[in-house]
Amino acid sequence: MRDNPDLGITVDCAEAQVLARFWCHALGYVEAPPPKGWADWSSFLTDQGVPEEEWGDGATIRPPTGEGPSISFLRVPEAKTVKNRIHLDLKVSGGRHVDQAVRRTRIRAVEADLVAHGARSVRDDTDEDGRLDHVVMQDPEGNEFCVV
Incomplete structure (x- = not known):
């Protein structure tokens, strides 16, 4: 077992950018910065070979201090069908x-x-x-x- 795992929460969704903006407001979070070594998200996504038409398929937010769990939003093709088991x-x-x-x-x-x-x-x-x-x-x- 790892010591002090880095916790991230992921939400499947239809509109990653819309939900990221909503939850930034609700939680007082901010857009997560790109990984270390990249000046911006477009550079990171380009270097990872992600096609430009998929750049809006995900978003990650985090507390402004960087302390605490991040939340990622990932576009998926299927709609939500049942009650959440975690909230x-x-x-x-x-x-x-x-x-x-x-x-x-x-x-x-x-x-x-x-x-x-x-x-x-x-x-x-x-x-x-x-x-x-x-x-x-x-x-x-x-x-x-x-x-x-």
Whole structure:
């Protein structure tokens, strides 16, 4: 087993550039720089023999500091057909110990912002007393995630 593996998350999609822009906004990520030794992505892709018509088939984003997992988006021919078995949680509320009104305001603000950027709200998850725990959402291609 390797020590400290470099973690990357990959999302199959129809429009890599669209999803990369959405998730950059949602996570505060930035476009990943080209690998060391290349001044830009076009130089890297040219050197790797990738045909120019395929250059938009992938995109990679990462935290601005470079610390943390990168997320790659790869265009695939098949559409999404079932619910995700893994998803991202955007933890914005501060936790269950935070006053419910504050939690609700934080969650709803992020929800509204992401809807304005192409996401769709699916449902609210509330407890038996009607307190909002999280909102289930979908990114522009239907991948589920939660705003918690």
